[in-house]
Amino acid sequence: ALHYTWSPEWRQAIAIGFLGSFTTYSTYEYESLRLLQEGAWVKAGLNLFGSLVLGLIAVILGVALGRLLIGGTEP
Incomplete structure (x- = not known):
């Protein structure tokens, strides 16, 4: 039988990030x-x-800020 153990970081990313996004979206x-x-x-x-619009604006601003902070222009 195959046995794979997820690292604590991956378990948290899945439980908090992935599953958390579903609860936020379903509430919305x-x-x-x-x-x-x-x-x-x-x-x-x-x-x-x-x-939807405010979320997209937040992403655009976040990407722009990230590029300013690291000095990059790549997407």
């Missing part, structure tokens, strides 16, 4: 669904599209 979707069910269409739209 659940809250959007609840707003839609309550008829709060504008709030649901702001939640869905606002989170």
Whole structure:
């Protein structure tokens, strides 16, 4: 039988990072669904599209800052 032991770092990365992202995403979707069910269409739209756009802006700014800090220009 094959036996593979994950290092503590990999276990944490999977448990916290990967699985944590699913709970964050599902909460985001659940809250959007609840707003839609309550008829709060504008709030649901702001939640869905606002989170998407603000998240993308945060990534763009984070990449730009990272490039400034390391002095690189590669993607």
